[in-house]
Amino acid sequence: xxxxxxxxxxxxxxxxxxxxxxxxxxxxxxxxxxxxxxxxxxxxxxxxxxxxxxxxxxxxxxxxxxxxxxxxxxxxxxxxxxxxxxxxxxxxxxxxxxxxxxxxxxxxxxxxxxxxxxxxxxxxxxxxxxxxxxxxxxxxxxxxxxxxxxxxxxxxxxxxxxxxxxxxxxxxxxxxxxxxxxxxxxxxxxxxxxxxxxxxxxxxxxxxxxxxxxxxxxxxxxxxxxxxxxxxxxxxxxxxxxxxxxxxxxxxxxxxxxxxxx
Amino acid sequence: xxxxxxxxxxxxxxxxxxxxxxxxxxxxxxxxxxxxxxxxxxxxxxxxxxxxxxxxxxxxxxxxxxxxxxxxxxxxxxxxxxxxxxxxxxxxxxxxxxxxxxxxxxxxxxxxxxxxxxxxxxxxxxx
Amino acid sequence: xxxxxxxxxxxxxxxxxxxxxxxxxxxxxxxxxxxxxxxxxxxxxxxxxxxxxxxxxxxxxxxxxxxxxxxxxxxxxxxxxxxxxxxxxxxxxxxxxxxxxxxxxxxxxxxxxxxxxxxxxxxxxxxxxxxxxxxxxxxxxxxxxxxxxxxxxxxxxxxxxxxxxxxxxxxxxxxxxxxxxxxxxxxxxxxxxxxxxxxxxxxxxxxxxxxxxxxxxxxxxxxxxxxxxxxxxxxxxxxxxxxxxxxxxxxxxxxxxxxxxxxxxxxxxxxxxxxxxxxxxxxxxxxxxxxxxxxxxxxxxxxxxxxxxxxxxxxxxxxxxxxxxxxxxxxxxxxxxxxxxxxxxxxxxxxxxxxxxxxxxxxxxxxxxxxxxxxxxxxxxxxxxxx
Numbered sequence: 001x002x003x004x005x006x007x008x009x010x011x012x013x014x015x016x017x018x019x020x021x022x023x024x025x026x027x028x029x030x031x032x033x034x035x036x037x038x039x040x041x042x043x044x045x046x047x048x049x050x051x052x053x054x055x056x057x058x059x060x061x062x063x064x065x066x067x068x069x070x071x072x073x074x075x076x077x078x079x080x081x082x083x084x085x086x087x088x089x090x091x092x093x094x095x096x097x098x099x100x101x102x103x104x105x106x107x108x109x110x111x112x113x114x115x116x117x118x119x120x121x122x123x124x125x126x127x128x129x130x131x132x133x134x135x136x137x138x139x140x141x142x143x144x145x146x147x148x149x150x151x152x153x154x155x156x157x158x159x160x161x162x163x164x165x166x167x168x169x170x171x172x173x174x175x176x177x178x179x180x181x182x183x184x185x186x187x188x189x190x191x192x193x194x195x196x197x198x199x200x201x202x203x204x205x206x207x208x209x210x211x212x213x214x215x216x217x218x219x220x221x222x223x224x225x226x227x228x229x230x231x232x233x234x235x236x237x238x239x240x241x242x243x244x245x246x247x248x249x250x251x252x253x254x255x256x257x258x259x260x261x262x
Numbered sequence: 263x264x265x266x267x268x269x270x271x272x273x274x275x276x277x278x279x280x281x282x283x284x285x286x287x288x289x290x291x292x293x294x295x296x297x298x299x300x301x302x303x304x305x306x307x308x309x310x311x312x313x314x315x316x317x318x319x320x321x322x323x324x325x326x327x328x329x330x331x332x333x334x335x336x337x338x339x340x341x342x343x344x345x346x347x348x349x350x351x352x353x354x355x356x357x358x359x360x361x362x363x364x365x366x367x368x369x370x371x372x373x374x375x376x377x378x379x380x381x382x383x384x385x386x387x388x389x
Numbered sequence: 390x391x392x393x394x395x396x397x398x399x400x401x402x403x404x405x406x407x408x409x410x411x412x413x414x415x416x417x418x419x420x421x422x423x424x425x426x427x428x429x430x431x432x433x434x435x436x437x438x439x440x441x442x443x444x445x446x447x448x449x450x451x452x453x454x455x456x457x458x459x460x461x462x463x464x465x466x467x468x469x470x471x472x473x474x475x476x477x478x479x480x481x482x483x484x485x486x487x488x489x490x491x492x493x494x495x496x497x498x499x500x501x502x503x504x505x506x507x508x509x510x511x512x513x514x515x516x517x518x519x520x521x522x523x524x525x526x527x528x529x530x531x532x533x534x535x536x537x538x539x540x541x542x543x544x545x546x547x548x549x550x551x552x553x554x555x556x557x558x559x560x561x562x563x564x565x566x567x568x569x570x571x572x573x574x575x576x577x578x579x580x581x582x583x584x585x586x587x588x589x590x591x592x593x594x595x596x597x598x599x600x601x602x603x604x605x606x607x608x609x610x611x612x613x614x615x616x617x618x619x620x621x622x623x624x625x626x627x628x629x630x631x632x633x634x635x636x637x638x639x640x641x642x643x644x645x646x647x648x649x650x651x652x653x654x655x656x657x658x659x660x661x662x663x664x665x666x667x668x669x670x671x672x673x674x675x676x677x678x679x680x681x682x683x684x685x686x687x688x689x690x691x692x693x694x695x696x697x698x699x700x701x702x703x704x705x706x707x708x709x710x711x712x713x714x715x716x717x718x719x720x721x722x723x724x725x726x727x728x729x730x731x732x733x734x735x736x737x738x739x740x741x742x743x744x745x746x747x748x749x750x751x752x753x754x755x756x757x758x759x760x761x762x763x764x765x766x767x768x769x770x771x772x773x774x775x776x
Contacts, residue, residue: 074384082433082735095732098654125577131515132504140334147331148382152504153427153497155437156515162577164731168437168497171428183352185382189426190497203336252576 046142047120047197048229048257050239055223056115061214062090065115068213072198074186076176085167087195088117088210096248118165118195119248120144122255126157126166142257143197153190162249166194229257297372299365302358311342323351351379356386390538393767394760401763408756415749418742419494427497430743435735436726440747443718445491448484449568450590452525454598455481456561457628463554473621477602478533479761485526487754494746514570521564528557541768565590572725580658580725589639595632597713599625600706607703615766626702630690633709637687662724671736672723675715682712
């Protein structure tokens with residue numbers, strides 16, 4: 001669509017808005033498109049991650065990531081797969097990238113495990129559907145956050161997420177947390193949770209737990225790269241410029257901020 | 263319809279139920295003794311003055327919660343003393359008030375107000 | 390008027406007592422769920438919504454269908470619905486109450502339900518759905534009582550009620566449209582993301598709701614001296630016939646688009662629904678029953694001779710209700726989650742506590758309906774004696 005036409009559509013939208021005399025739904029649509037215009041100016045940071053699929057074929061790497069995350073966030077290990085809580089975990093390449101497979105997909109990818117987590121989408125569908133703003137996209141750094149105090153547990157966000165990144169606490173998670181509790185608050189039964197890009201660590205100037213965990217494994221530098229996508233000098237921006245990367249289900253327009261080097 | 267007597271009986275029962283708690287407290291001589299709260303040793307004040315904290319600690323905690331979780335902020339400047347504190351229940355509050363049983367719980371039990379902070383928030387080690 | 394609900398025959402009190410027992414059982418199961426969490430249900434990581442949300446969806450349809458008696462009566466002055474219209478409005482009241490309760494029991498944190506109003510979120514369809522449902526409840530309560538009270542006194546209702554009645558017509562359409570938008574706006578769930586969902590919801594609502602109303606009217610005629618009218622029942626039968634034909638047509642349109650286009654991620658859901666996937670096919674037999682009942686009902690409904698026999702009509706109506714209850718309830722909601730976005734196939738079967746809670750909510754709805762209908766019947770019996 002060329003610029004002038006888009007501009008016209010936007011103006012037309014605002015005209016409709018004034019005719020509608022503040023019909024609130026139109027107003028939200030309008031404010032959403034306004035936000036689109038400001039992207040890059042108002043949002044100073046957009047945290048993002050690049051995952052190197054081949055390096056993460058190493059079981060050791062994936063286990064280190066998952067364990068570091070589970071420990072950092074007191075993620076319970078519930079044996080019943082129907083009630084599992086997962087922040088970062090492995091899926092097969094086919095299930096993670098259903099659009100990226102065909103009968104002749106390379107052997108090194110076919111059926112191989114890929115680390116998946118919340119994509120902290122630029123246009124998150126889970127945020128759009130939440131009736132209480134218990135999940136929202138933080139303006140300052142682009143993290144899709146969860147407010148566990150506000151969530152009513154309706155699970156609309158689970159229905160809305162195309163990546164299966166959200167978990168519901170079907171039961172009290174505390175008895176299923178391995179080892180001693182770490183300072184991160186555990187969750188009450190009946191709320192939804194997911195990866196928060198380690199907002200609590202970023203606040204203290206530390207990298208996310210999974211990224212930090214792989215740094216200690218020799219030869220696995222760059223398995224996970226984390227940083228500010230809006231900063232052209234950041235490591236993550238450099239990796240993205242220099243490699244061919246893919247995202248999960250790009251056709252849905254959610255704008256994932258987790259990228260994969262195949 | 264003429265159910266005057268029934269209505270009066272009903273009203274009397276209703277009133278009796280409503281004023282029962284007040285009468286009960288008169289009968290047993292007012293509320294029970296105020297609980298003794300154990301205050302941190304070696305500290306002279308909290309992040310705000312005592313009256314404010316007694317009356318509004320929950321408001322302050324809610325404000326901190328929203329500032330940290332929703333706005334991604336870190337520090338709080340005391341309005342009474344101008345000092346800067348990190349906004350953290352387990353990091354800042356419980357750094358001084360180390361025993362919740364003799365502080366939080368004791369008063370909350372007395373006031374019969376539920377607090378479910380500890381269902382999720384993890385108390386610092388060694389308590 | 391209201392006092393009529395507190396005086397009645399032994400049979401009336403037995404019925405009330407029965408509902409109370411059902412409610413007590415449901416409440417007990419609900420407190421169990423409150424303590425243990427939603428783990429007591431059959432829902433899971435993959436199938437996040439189940440029996441509760443299915444019932445919610447089905448009952449929004451029942452509520453919306455009141456418009457099928459309100460519209461002919463008030464817009465087309467179809468006098469034969471004079472005794473039926475209040476039954477439709479009060480059925481809507483009880484259905485909306487059940488809808489709200491089904492959402493409530495489905496929440497992980499029911500104590501926080503008011504957050505929906507404390508933090509109104511205009512971009513969430515769920516917010517709008519709760520607004521239109523509550524509005525619809527108020528509209529039907531007010532319209533129902535005001536018009537009925539006027540009729541009791543033998544006077545025309547106050548003029549201010551007219552605009553509310555006209556408002557309630559598009560409002561009824563809106564509650565089911567917005568409920569369809571809950572699902573059809575999700576790119577993550579191809580099974581639901583179809584523009585025909587809202588029209589389908591309305592068509593199936595206008596078949597199942599009036600069917601229920603016919604059965605209720607027949608029950609009232611059998612056990613009370615109040616007769617909603619043979620012609621009114623027949624007219625409802627015609628409405629059910631048309632709605633059911635349109636419903637079947639919409640389903641076939643949906644099936645054609647999905648099957649002929651052959652898009653894998655759309656197809657998988659339909660495969661699961663009718664055949665099962667990877668040997669998992671719990672829902673398939675239900676769907677075949679629903680399909681057969683739909684076809685049988687359509688065939689019988691379009692034959693006027695069959696439809697005109699009230700006993701047969703009652704059976705057909707029951708078939709319509711069951712088939713739509715399966716298709717629009719479990720079939721539609723659960724299949725949206727199977728397969729999951731990650732390709733997983735987790736089946737869903739409701740558990741004992743879940744079913745008990747569901748029946749308990751129906752108990753509350755039917756208790757409300759019993760009380761409201763009792764008032765209608767008693768008042769009508771009296772006024773008709775005087776005249």
